[in-house]
Amino acid sequence: xxxxxxxxxxxxxxxxxxxxxxxxxxxxxxxxxxxxxxxxxxxxxxxxxxxxxxxxxxxxxxxxxxxxxxxxxxxxxxxxxxxxxxxxxxxxxxxxxxxxxxxxxxxxxxxxxxxxxxxxxxxxxxxxxxxxxxxxxxxxxxxxxxxxxxxxxxxxxxxxxxxxxxxxxxxxxxxxxxxxxxxxxxxxxxxxxxxxx
Numbered sequence: 498x499x500x501x502x503x504x505x506x507x508x509x510x511x512x513x514x515x516x517x518x519x520x521x522x523x524x525x526x527x528x529x530x531x532x533x534x535x536x537x538x539x540x541x542x543x544x545x546x547x548x549x550x551x552x553x554x555x556x557x558x559x560x561x562x563x564x565x566x567x568x569x570x571x572x573x574x575x576x577x578x579x580x581x582x583x584x585x586x587x588x589x590x591x592x593x594x595x596x597x598x599x600x601x602x603x604x605x606x607x608x609x610x611x612x613x614x615x616x617x618x619x620x621x622x623x624x625x626x627x628x629x630x631x632x633x634x635x636x637x638x639x640x641x642x643x644x645x646x647x648x649x650x651x652x653x654x655x656x657x658x659x660x661x662x663x664x665x666x667x668x669x670x671x672x673x674x675x676x677x678x679x680x681x682x683x684x685x686x687x688x689x690x691x692x693x694x
Contacts, residue, residue: 510553513550514550517542517546520542523535524539524540545590572611573610573611574610576608577602577607577641580613580617581639582600583617584617584620585639588628596628596636596637599636599637600640603641620650620652631656632656634655636654636655637653638651638653640653
């Protein structure tokens with residue numbers, strides 16, 4: 498299992514590095530930096546790939562910390578509406594026009610005591626999955642509302658859904674939902690495991 502994981506992680510890390518390097522080469526060696534539109538496009542690609550790398554590394558580090566029993570949360574008071582809006586803005590850019598992402602919060606003053614870093618990454622994992630496992634037209638809704646026991650955060654989408662048999666396993670470490678004939682969905686089964694933590 499560990500050798501398979503190492504192989505998968507190495508493969509997954511190589512892809513964003515290769516894409517970012519290609520975009521960087523286009524800027525430095527092929528004159529793209531002289532064209533404002535192309536420059537912006539390539540810089541956006543580089544930023545997206547660096548963000549993807551950061552997310553992968555963070556999931557691996559979090560898993561490692563959790564296995565050693567050292568997982569801790571640094572709670573602070575967070576305003577949820579601005580947090581959700583920031584996440585939505587990042588993924589609207591990543592979706593490149595094919596994603597409609599709505600934010601709905603029950604009051605602009607809705608607050609929660611949580612770890613900003615981990616809450617943000619947990620929500621980003623869910624939104625990222627909604628983008629990856631979706632049709633051409635993606636509709637995602639991030640919502641926050643008060644419930645009897647506190648605050649409910651929800652990420653809903655119009656994606657392809659998850660087979661009932663797979664639903665009992667999706668939060669297990671290394672588990673990946675079979676994607677049939679879709680071979681463009683990358684990952685190594687840590688995203689939802691991280692969300693569960």
